[in-house]
Amino acid sequence: MPRTDRVMDLLELLRGRGAVGVGALADELGVSRRTILRDLATLRARGLPVTGEAGPGGGVRLEAERGVTAVHLALDEVVSLWLAARLSRAASDLPWGDAARRGLAKLLASLPRERARDLRALCRRVVVGPPASERVRGATGRPPPELLSRFEAAFLGGRGLAFAYVDAAGRRSERRIEPHGLLVQPPAWYLLARDLDRGEPRTFRMDRVSAPRLLAEVAFRPDPAVVAANLPAGVDWQPLGT
Amino acid sequence: MPRTDRVMDLLELLRGRGAVGVGALADELGVSRRTILRDLATLRARGLPVTGEAGPGGGVRLEAERGVTAVHLALDEVVSLWLAARLSRAASDLPWGDAARRGLAKLLASLPRERARDLRALCRRVVVGPPASERVRGATGRPPPELLSRFEAAFLGGRGLAFAYVDAAGRRSERRIEPHGLLVQPPAWYLLARDLDRGEPRTFRMDRVSAPRLLAEVAFRPDPAVVAANLPAGVDWQPLGT
DNA sequence: CTGGACAGTGACGGAAACTGTCACCATGCC
DNA sequence: GGCATGGTGACAGTTTCCGTCACTGTCCAG
Known part of the structure; x- marks a missing residue:
């Protein structure tokens, strides 16, 4: 994890938590004790009231924030x-x-x-399936955050989405879709969509998607039927939302 | 300036300012336009609602933090x-x-x-065990809420707790305890305590407890050893808190 | 409908920052 | 004293970062 992310995570961990041991933080963030101490120094340098207490029962804490x-x-x-x-x-x-x-x-x-x-x-458009029986090759368990936020924007705004896709065989292609929903099947996330060029429902594994961008000129209304059409029959899929 | 600091500065700049040009941000932070765009991508990846608008009068902004x-x-x-x-x-x-x-x-x-x-x-005083292998008869999966809040008050205030208890054989008794911790073993919750009258560690299934009340006159210090003493050996118990 | 202002992307090589390790000091508690 | 904990300094290997450049897409004004 890049340092910048780690330091921001660290700040969030410290907020609302009392004294924490540096060692515990190191484990939690997957990095050495020394590095945590450096990160704490960075936060202090920014003027954040991070204090530490030595001795058993000690630890570092973030004093009241303005x-x-x-x-x-x-x-x-x-x-x-x-x-x-x-x-x-x-x-x-x-x-x-x-x-x-x-x-x-x-x-x-x-x-x-x-x-x-x-x-x-x-x-309401997120569907949860049973965890994949076989290990999904290369799936990381977390979709690219910026893809998720693009999806959010596209779905809520009723706009199309375009991206580059690499299919299971390694072929690259450029896709234009209407995003109608998500399928979560641990550890992989899938985009449930209608392919604008082929005019039919398609499913895309999110970690194979790159360079997503909104298509301002394409407007659509999210449709549960497209979600349903993307789900294989005979499996116990459940909607997440109420 | 290290990237971490710059990104945090950038966030502070975006907070409480409307649309700003990427070029202006680049000048302000003494770094290239490209770098600012990368930093913005980092913030987006953390889930922050950073949006950009092209064209004259455009710029990037941080949407109201929802x-x-x-x-x-x-x-x-x-x-x-x-x-x-x-x-x-x-x-x-x-x-x-x-x-x-x-x-x-x-x-x-x-x-x-x-x-x-x-x-x-x-x-820190909640211990999680493996789910009960046999169905725990009559356990509802949720302890009585008012018992939990009494436990909270007693534990945090270092006061004793009294209640009526019905044991597995159906015998009713009145108990006075020091509450030292909780054991969660789905679907049942247990109180890990020291029995004041018997002077030894005891475990109470929470859904068998009724009419709990604080004992203002009994003060104690929560002690991890009592928690440990209540756990059967040889099972993989894990503390919940860090 | 053309030009310009501006957001955003991809690639690359040199430069700078970051990291783990190790040794050591300071502090508070038993 | 012994031990657990926070904190510092130094160093070499590695990773990340950065500026540059070329390019695409969008919006607006004239």
């Missing part, structure tokens, strides 16, 4: 949490995951109304 | 979400649950400082 900073949740974070809650519910057949769902509901309720509405609209 | 500001989460909600994130991470061996974990970290970051501290202190 001002209120809003936390921005990305689409994949919401989807993953939601999914996690459901997984854990399924895992132990009883109403175990209910508390997790309640927590999420509160989370959604705390968002500004528009953002919550958007997220709900998105989640 | 984020979480404050949520009140109950202990079981946090525990469940945390657990869910971990489960889903374990379920599909690779970084799948990372997004969930990040989301959760942000969520915790949005909590008021004291509440977050308390929740962390509590989570």
